[in-house]
Amino acid sequence: xxxxxxxxxxxxxxxxxxxxxxxxxxxxxxxxxxxxxxxxxxxxxxxxxxxxxxxxxxxxxxxxxxxxxxxxxxxxxxxxxxxxxxxxxxxxxxxxxxxxxxxxxxxxxxxxxxxxxxxxxxxxxxxxxxxxxxxxxxxxxx
Numbered sequence: 001x002x003x004x005x006x007x008x009x010x011x012x013x014x015x016x017x018x019x020x021x022x023x024x025x026x027x028x029x030x031x032x033x034x035x036x037x038x039x040x041x042x043x044x045x046x047x048x049x050x051x052x053x054x055x056x057x058x059x060x061x062x063x064x065x066x067x068x069x070x071x072x073x074x075x076x077x078x079x080x081x082x083x084x085x086x087x088x089x090x091x092x093x094x095x096x097x098x099x100x101x102x103x104x105x106x107x108x109x110x111x112x113x114x115x116x117x118x119x120x121x122x123x124x125x126x127x128x129x130x131x132x133x134x135x136x137x138x139x140x141x142x
Contacts, residue, residue: 027078028097043101045070047078049085049094062096069109070099 028047035042049062065081067073077097084091102108 027075028099040103042103045074045097045099045101047074047097047099049096050082051094062094064096064098067097067099068102069105070101071105074099 028045030043030045032041032043034040051060065077067077074097077099081092081095081097083089085094
């Protein structure tokens with residue numbers, strides 16, 4: 001029995017296992033654009049539908065879903081849309097998903113400026129709150 005276990009351990013060290021290369025789950029590509037309205041370079045993710053790679057897909061039109069909090073919501077949004085638009089579950093159409101990465105999450109995603117410091121916020125974060133209107137203006141003009 002000892003010889004058998006020694007033999008198995010030798011085989012395990014001689015033939016190391018490797019993960020399969022190229023088996024990755026890719027949800028989208030990261031890119032950037034210079035925003036004239038916000039005056040900064042904005043990073044964003046883009047997910048294209050899987051049928052976009054098929055022949056004749058360049059002429060096909062897709063709806064676009066915009067995700068403003070891409071750091072926290074992009075992966076779940078893409079996964080949900082992929083699940084709901086597959087051939088066996090056609091609840092929604094295939095979509096292009098654009099996820100905008102916030103520079104300062106609290107500043108860009110709170111609708112009004114907080115004069116009173118809420119629980120668990122620091123004073124620096126409170127000063128940077130309430131500029132959601134600029135992001136909404138960007139989405140309407142671009």
